[in-house]
Amino acid sequence: MPQLTIEDIARLAGVSRSTVSRVLNSHPSVRPAVRDRVQEVITSHGYTPQAAARQLVTQRTRSIGLILPDNVYNLFGNPIFALMSQGVSQVCAQQGYTSLLFMGRQDMNEQDMFKMLRGREFDGVVLISSNTNDTCAAFLKESGIPYTRIGHEPGQDDLRYVDVDNVEAARIGVKHLISLGHRHIAMLKGLARDTCTSDRYQGYKEALEEAGIPLDPELVGDGDWSTASGYELTKRFLQLERPPTALFSSNDMMVAGVIRAVHEQGRRVPEDLAIVGFDDLPQTTMIFPDLTTIRQPCVELGIRAAEMLIEQLEHDTKETKPMHVILPTTLVIRESCGFKRRSAVS
Amino acid sequence: MPQLTIEDIARLAGVSRSTVSRVLNSHPSVRPAVRDRVQEVITSHGYTPQAAARQLVTQRTRSIGLILPDNVYNLFGNPIFALMSQGVSQVCAQQGYTSLLFMGRQDMNEQDMFKMLRGREFDGVVLISSNTNDTCAAFLKESGIPYTRIGHEPGQDDLRYVDVDNVEAARIGVKHLISLGHRHIAMLKGLARDTCTSDRYQGYKEALEEAGIPLDPELVGDGDWSTASGYELTKRFLQLERPPTALFSSNDMMVAGVIRAVHEQGRRVPEDLAIVGFDDLPQTTMIFPDLTTIRQPCVELGIRAAEMLIEQLEHDTKETKPMHVILPTTLVIRESCGFKRRSAVS
DNA sequence: TTGTAAGCGTTATCAC
DNA sequence: GTGATAACGCTTACAA
Numbered sequence: 001m002p003q004l005t006i007e008d009i010a011r012l013a014g015v016s017r018s019t020v021s022r023v024l025n026s027h028p029s030v031r032p033a034v035r036d037r038v039q040e041v042i043t044s045h046g047y048t049p050q051a052a053a054r055q056l057v058t059q060r061t062r063s064i065g066l067i068l069p070d071n072v073y074n075l076f077g078n079p080i081f082a083l084m085s086q087g088v089s090q091v092c093a094q095q096g097y098t099s100l101l102f103m104g105r106q107d108m109n110e111q112d113m114f115k116m117l118r119g120r121e122f123d124g125v126v127l128i129s130s131n132t133n134d135t136c137a138a139f140l141k142e143s144g145i146p147y148t149r150i151g152h153e154p155g156q157d158d159l160r161y162v163d164v165d166n167v168e169a170a171r172i173g174v175k176h177l178i179s180l181g182h183r184h185i186a187m188l189k190g191l192a193r194d195t196c197t198s199d200r201y202q203g204y205k206e207a208l209e210e211a212g213i214p215l216d217p218e219l220v221g222d223g224d225w226s227t228a229s230g231y232e233l234t235k236r237f238l239q240l241e242r243p244p245t246a247l248f249s250s251n252d253m254m255v256a257g258v259i260r261a262v263h264e265q266g267r268r269v270p271e272d273l274a275i276v277g278f279d280d281l282p283q284t285t286m287i288f289p290d291l292t293t294i295r296q297p298c299v300e301l302g303i304r305a306a307e308m309l310i311e312q313l314e315h316d317t318k319e320t321k322p323m324h325v326i327l328p329t330t331l332v333i334r335e336s337c338g339f340k341r342r343s344a345v346s
Numbered sequence: 347m348p349q350l351t352i353e354d355i356a357r358l359a360g361v362s363r364s365t366v367s368r369v370l371n372s373h374p375s376v377r378p379a380v381r382d383r384v385q386e387v388i389t390s391h392g393y394t395p396q397a398a399a400r401q402l403v404t405q406r407t408r409s410i411g412l413i414l415p416d417n418v419y420n421l422f423g424n425p426i427f428a429l430m431s432q433g434v435s436q437v438c439a440q441q442g443y444t445s446l447l448f449m450g451r452q453d454m455n456e457q458d459m460f461k462m463l464r465g466r467e468f469d470g471v472v473l474i475s476s477n478t479n480d481t482c483a484a485f486l487k488e489s490g491i492p493y494t495r496i497g498h499e500p501g502q503d504d505l506r507y508v509d510v511d512n513v514e515a516a517r518i519g520v521k522h523l524i525s526l527g528h529r530h531i532a533m534l535k536g537l538a539r540d541t542c543t544s545d546r547y548q549g550y551k552e553a554l555e556e557a558g559i560p561l562d563p564e565l566v567g568d569g570d571w572s573t574a575s576g577y578e579l580t581k582r583f584l585q586l587e588r589p590p591t592a593l594f595s596s597n598d599m600m601v602a603g604v605i606r607a608v609h610e611q612g613r614r615v616p617e618d619l620a621i622v623g624f625d626d627l628p629q630t631t632m633i634f635p636d637l638t639t640i641r642q643p644c645v646e647l648g649i650r651a652a653e654m655l656i657e658q659l660e661h662d663t664k665e666t667k668p669m670h671v672i673l674p675t676t677l678v679i680r681e682s683c684g685f686k687r688r689s690a691v692s
Numbered sequence: 693t694t695g696t697a698a699g700c701g702t703t704a705t706c707a708c
Numbered sequence: 709g710t711g712a713t714a715a716c717g718c719t720t721a722c723a724a
Contacts, residue, residue, distance in 0.1 A: 005717055016695045021719060029693055051465035052401035053717035057700045061398075063467075066449060089450030098462055101447040103412060104435030116444055119397035121409075227632040257632050286573040286603050351701055362711045367703060375709055399701035402716045 087302020170203025181341030230254030433648020516549025527687030576600030
């Protein structure tokens with residue numbers, strides 16, 4: 001088809017293009033009869049205004065970019081991003097925005113992404129990243145493009161972010177293990193670059209300290225959020241002369257690896273190793289046994305982030321006031337920790 | 347910042363905006379000295395041309411839309427989509443295109459997505475869908491927007507698609523099980539609406555028939571690709587008075603559920619149940635035991651799809667010639683099938 | 693309520 | 709090799 005323009009529609013409906021434009025934008029001052037006639041022509045010809053032309057004059061796209069962490073593993077491998085994205089897209093859809101996910105943050109020279117951003121292809125951005133030196137976060141901040149972050153960096157606070165209290169959440173998880181009589185508790189850390197990694201580790205240390213349990217460096221493993229790293233580190237833990245009786249994992253993905261390692265050694269969960277995870281992925285109910293874990297409100301993190309961003313876009317007052325939203329976590333007790341140990345071996 | 351335009355750059359560099367435009371588009375006929383001077387101004391001011399203005403005149407966006415299946419579970423839950431998307435984005439990046447994933451195919455009224463597409467926000471689309479009555483596929487076909495599909499519908503062939511031979515692939519998987527002495531082989535199907543579901547089932551039937559094994563309807567389970575459905579159906583299989591000794595699953599995700607069900611019954615893989623999966627997800631190496639499965643070249647499916655699409659976009663001859671590319675699969679033999687059974691119980 | 697006309701920031705077609 | 713100038717398809721004062 002030859003692709004009609006607003007001009008064509010105007011002619012076909014016997015009005016000027018301003019009127020068509022008014023109909024398109026549901027401007028109040030159009031006579032109902034005229035409106036209907038124009039609308040009829042529009043729909044019968046399947047006309048849709050060209051986004052570029054509209055954007056050029058309004059300087060808005062009504063679409064927001066979604067940027068995920070940069071390593072392949074994370075991109076789709078971890079369902080928490082799916083959940084967060086879902087929250088974002090849900091709010092966007094409601095508010096008449098479109099959300100588009102940048103693919104290939106790793107393939108593409110990041111510069112290309114920046115070029116798109118500077119080219120104003122998005123009104124704003126939701127950045128999901130806890131990475132303490134995310135080049136993209138730096139770019140966004142410097143370029144002045146409106147954005148909200150899920151996750152944050154400690155020092156140079158982003159203008160607007162949504163997060164959970166990772167220190168507190170982890171502390172509660174580890175305290176749960178301690179309350180069950182465990183004193184030899186391993187910890188699986190995430191990628192060192194992520195803020196939440198150090199925060200969750202901090203929570204672990206605080207819980208131990210409160211209980212008067214000395215920190216044993218041998219029981220702390222540097223993971224990378226992946227199932228594979230959970231597997232490898234647990235294998236190491238189990239070979240220790242005095243293996244841990246419990247384990248706190250910084251995310252649920254790693255737990256899948258932990259379980260495999262435990263089973264391979266012919267041991268059992270929770271009898272030989274009690275486990276507390278982090279995230280509460282819906283899928284983990286499929287991995288035996290049901291996991292006790294810290295629930296993060298992933299979808300809501302996405303929702304709040306999108307709301308904050310859109311609020312900023314609508315009110316476009318130049319100076320954005322900072323906003324930091326911290327959402328609550330919950331300890332979800334299931335089966336992977338068993339019951340209180342009879343004899344708490346020192 | 348006030349956001350500079352091409353006009354500003356021209357003035358600052360002491361040239362006309364045509365010259366700046368030429369530099370921007372690396373047009374050959376610009377004196378090197380001039381080019382450098384202009385480039386210098388551009389970079390020092392961090393100028394990037396506005397996409398909308400450029401798109402309006404060129405009628406091209408140099409970005410392609412990526413559309414995934416419509417249910418939440420699939421969106422990120424199944425890593426094969428991550429792999430395919432990776433292939434797509436990789437090619438796009440190389441060829442100077444940006445690939446953007448539509449979020450919220452389910453939240454958003456699908457009409458909104460169509461509006462974007464008709465609004466020419468993308469030069470073309472890669473649709474990942476095997477759904478036999480995907481409304482989006484129908485829309486794309488009818489609207490004349492260039493697109494390539496990963497997966498296809500049997501009757502109304504899409505113009506351009508990439509796929510694997512699902513019938514043959516499944517047949518080989520089931521034959522493997524038969525060759526090991528199994529005759530009581532269960533099958534886990536995917537969602538009924540997907541072409542590959544019926545194709546893989548067809549392969550299963552053919553393999554049985556070739557071996558003279560009658561089809562037992564009790565051994566065929568209607569799954570939905572999810573781990574949960576694999577779990578439920580396997581529980582049912584194991585309660586049969588004569589449970590299967592082997593199982594062919596239409597994807598690897600469901601196998602995770604199968605494994606849990608088997609373990610819950612105190613049985614083992616492969617001794618009590620031999621398993622062949624489909625996809626060969628990288629992650630499954632983390633689920634005990636290592637899975638024998640049919641490998642689908644996911645990344646390459648994405649690559650080929652993107653290449654076909656871009657080829658079409660560059661050559662924009664109005665009539666696109668149909669192209670159907672079928673990529674090979676491989677049976678990857680690992681540990682989940684064990685060895686040949688001594689006594690093949692009829 | 694409706695139409696006229698002036699842009700929005702680029703690229704492209706001409707001349708020079 | 710470079711610079712005017714006319715589009716591109718829409719929105720939006722301003723007039724009528």
